[in-house]
Amino acid sequence: MTSQKHWLMTGAAVIAALGIGFAGARFIDTPGESSGADHAEAGHEEEEGRTGFVSLDPAQAAAAGVTVVQVQRGGGGELKLPGRIAFAPGAEAAVDAPLAGAVTRVHVGVGDRVSTGAALITLRSPDGAASRAEADAASAEADAARAAEARDRTLFEKGWISRARLDVTAAQARRAEADLRAARARVGAYGAPGAGGLTIVRSPIAGIVTRVSAAPGQVLHEEALQVAAVSDPRRLEVVFNAPPAAAALLRAGDAITSTVGGREAFPGVIVAIAPANADGVVVVRARVSGEAPPAGSVVSARVRTREAPETIVVPQEAVQSIDGVPSVFVAEAEGFRAHPVVTGRTSESGIEITSGLNGSERIAGAGAFLLKAELAKGEAEHGH
Structure with a gap:
């Protein structure tokens, strides 16, 4: 009987010790678990801060073929319109x-x-x-x-x-x-x-x-x-048709440049803009300067519209579509960050930006598509 009581007391002591040890171990592990959660949350915040970011220093960017340019102002549009060579009135x-x-x-x-x-x-x-x-x-x-x-x-x-x-x-x-x-x-x-x-x-x-x-x-x-x-072959002009929206950007006195096939471009000056006709077409006439192709020739006319001093303009290659949204890569200290923008008119000289930039940024110009590819690659790796 005495022996049985001894073993019972010994077993209770062991169970109590085990309980205390488990509780103590759990208490000791708690700070470690909290630290891990804090670390995960900090990592998530850091990852959020890197969204749309491509880490690339200037030397690496230059080596990869990415150029950095300053955002420009004073954009005007350049319209391309089909036309023909015709005799001027009275010619x-x-x-x-x-x-x-x-x-x-x-x-x-x-x-x-x-x-x-x-x-x-x-x-x-x-x-x-x-x-x-x-x-x-x-x-x-x-x-x-x-x-x-x-x-x-x-x-x-x-x-x-x-x-x-x-x-x-x-x-x-x-x-x-x-x-x-x-x-x-x-x-x-x-x-x-x-x-x-x-x-x-x-x-x-x-x-x-x-x-x-x-x-x-x-x-x-x-x-x-x-x-x-x-x-009179000396009195020729370019006559081209323009939609009302495009014609609204033109003024008498604006310069045009026209080409016919493989010929050299020849200049001209707009002399008259007629109101829209019943078909909604505006007829624009321009006086030809210098030697021009014969009457009846089909030409491609480029008209530079007047500049707007406050308009922001970036190179065409600077604008990349990221998830279907026009974006430009703005240069930062440690790389480039994609900024969504709203674009306006497009011409050979660039694309107007109506929203998304303030005009003081330096952005990726030529080679911006490489940054887009690198961004997509990084997001794919993060998804795995």
Whole structure:
């Protein structure tokens, strides 16, 4: 009995000791567990602070081909618009015969250079002959009326006729002169035909003959009187169509640069901007400077819009899409951090940034795509 009590007491002591040891061990381990949690939380905060960050010092960046540039201000846009070379107003003349008749001679051919008033064709016209006869008759009547007025004025001064008689004679002379002026105007409009009805059709402008549509022996009717076309190749312009939103950025006097195929670019200046037509298209005309391609050539016109001094502009390669959001990599002391931005107009000179930068930053320009790739690589490794 005594032995049994001894063993029972010994077992209780062991159990008590084990309990105290477990409790003590648990108490001792608690600070260690708290320290581990604090460390994990600090690591998480540090990781959050590194989001969108690529650790790369300047030497490493340069070696990798990443350039660092200063954000610029004063961005203007550059519009690219299709257009064509056309003759300026008044630089092309479609020449019609002034009256019907038979062509007797063609004086020019396509490609000939002519001066103002140069003969293009000669035709014989009955209407021309009639107009010349009317003018000659009107001239004779006017001469007779003036002579009658002079005679009656002499008689009136001698007191042989009344004032009323002189007034009638003077009125008849004025009417005859008016008829003569009208007859001469018709003759002039008909190309001053001769007594036989021969009429010379002349060029109204100086330039190059671009079309001849009459031939000797051809009879011209009132429905089809066109005989030639003359154009001045020195007076060319670029005509291009622009949407209203783009045209709102343009002003008369803005410079343009146009190219045709593999030719060298040629400059110009905008001279007129028409209101939008029924199709919503704005026609813009620009005067060409220097040598230009022939009329009818299709051109690609680049128009530099006016600059806005407060606009932030970055190189095109600086803007990278990260998770579908336009971003730029801003240089920091230990690397580059991706900053989301809102972009505006794009031109060959850069991309406008309307929000996300203050203009004082230095950013990654050429090679920014390498930072985007490195950022994606780091995030993939972190995900594993």
